[in-house]
Amino acid sequence: MRTTGILGLVLAGALMSGCASLVSNAASGLADSLSSGILNNDDPETVRAGMPSYMIMMDGFVHDNPDNPAMLGAAANLYASFGAVFVDDPARASRITSRGREYALRGICIEYPPACNWRELTYDEFVATLDGLDAQHAEAAYLYSFATLAYLRAHSSDWNSLAELPQAEALVKRYLEIAGDSAKSAAHMYLGIILTLRPPALGGKPEEARVQFEKAIAMSGGRDLSAKVEFAKGYAKLLYDRELHDRLVVEVLESDPYADGLTLTNVLAQQEALLLQADANDYF
Numbered sequence: 680m681r682t683t684g685i686l687g688l689v690l691a692g693a694l695m696s697g698c699a700s701l702v703s704n705a706a707s708g709l710a711d712s713l714s715s716g717i718l719n720n721d722d723p724e725t726v727r728a729g730m731p732s733y734m735i736m737m738d739g740f741v742h743d744n745p746d747n748p749a750m751l752g753a754a755a756n757l758y759a760s761f762g763a764v765f766v767d768d769p770a771r772a773s774r775i776t777s778r779g780r781e782y783a784l785r786g787i788c789i790e791y792p793p794a795c796n797w798r799e800l801t802y803d804e805f806v807a808t809l810d811g812l813d814a815q816h817a818e819a820a821y822l823y824s825f826a827t828l829a830y831l832r833a834h835s836s837d838w839n840s841l842a843e844l845p846q847a848e849a850l851v852k853r854y855l856e857i858a859g860d861s862a863k864s865a866a867h868m869y870l871g872i873i874l875t876l877r878p879p880a881l882g883g884k885p886e887e888a889r890v891q892f893e894k895a896i897a898m899s900g901g902r903d904l905s906a907k908v909e910f911a912k913g914y915a916k917l918l919y920d921r922e923l924h925d926r927l928v929v930e931v932l933e934s935d936p937y938a939d940g941l942t943l944t945n946v947l948a949q950q951e952a953l954l955l956q957a958d959a960n961d962y963f
Contacts, residue, residue, distance in 0.1 A: 719942045723950075726943060727765040733757060741782065751786030752822045755779045759829035764947065772833040776826070783826035787819040794823070797846070805846045809853045817858040821866060824851045828869050831876070841877065848873050864898030867891045868906045875913035889914050902938045904931045904948035911955055921963040928952045928959070 720726050737754040744750045758779030766772040788795040793808040800808070812820055827847050834840035851870045855862050874888035892910035899906060907927045915924035931952040936945035 717943065718940045721936065721942050721946050723765075723943060723947055727761075730757070730761050730765065734761060745785075746789060748786040748789045748819060751782045751789070752819060755781075755783035755786060755822055755826045758782060759826040762833060763829035766833075769833070776830040776833040780823075780826040780830040783819075783823040787816070787823045790819045791816050802845050802849075806849050809849060812853055812857055814857050814859070817854060817861070820850060820854045820857070821863060824854055824866070824869060828872060832872075835876065844873055844876060844882070864895050864903065864906075867895035867898065868903075868909055871895065872909055872913055875917055878917065883917070885914055885917055899941075901930075901934075902941055902945075904934055904936065904941075904945040904952075907931050908948045908951050908955070911952075916962065919963060921959070924955070924963070925959065928956050932956070 717726055717730075734754075734757050737750075737757055740750050741747075741754050756779070758775055760779075762772050762775035762779060766775055784794070784797065791812060793811055797805055797808070824847065827843070827850070831840055831843060831847065848870065851866055851873065855866055855870070858866070868891070871888040871891035874884040874891065877883040879885060889910075892906060892914060895903065895906040896910070901907075907930055911924045911927040911931075914920070915927065931948055934945070934949075936942055936949055938945060
């Protein structure tokens, strides 16, 4: 299993219910049950085996509803989540996260036309378009931010892709502004990851990232173990802070992973924490 990106499945509930509500009320109820089943499943291999069926289903829904932002957002969510979490092969991860990002761009383009050319804009041009985003665009901005981060992680060896990190940072910060009190805690984790994908000498901002990781942990009441794993990986390892690294890893391993809507990501976090623990002596 790919363990370099415990990110996306925190979004699965919004994905399934958002998709099915466009089909029928009955299907929406079924999808809510399915999303709960995914998020509360403690066997990642079962989820990995089952998710591709829904990806194909979403492709069909998008084909029949190509101008529906909610449908595109749901497809983006599923592809980015699967590519970030469950794909080991780099070439395949590249294809899947690219598709997720394309769906997300198509979705936000419909809701906010200035976004249509985001991938062709310079940084200053991109930032200038963000002023028009407001609360009604928050969900689309969040989905595009997540899909972009999944894509960038899958292309972390490509310096051209990493050049997009400043835009990704600006967009997540804008999302947090327009979402206000309704902002998702995961957005702070995403921002922390973005701020630590590069070392300080190349533009990384580890101390700002630390604040974001701590906010994500606090907002979830410490129940989202993936935020602690990303804190250990992105900040503690980057700065060779062995004490913080080991404390976070132990906290993750000693925590009860069972929490409504977080069980699957917590089990994945504990799997990665074991790897961090095993590699610590060699790294530090």
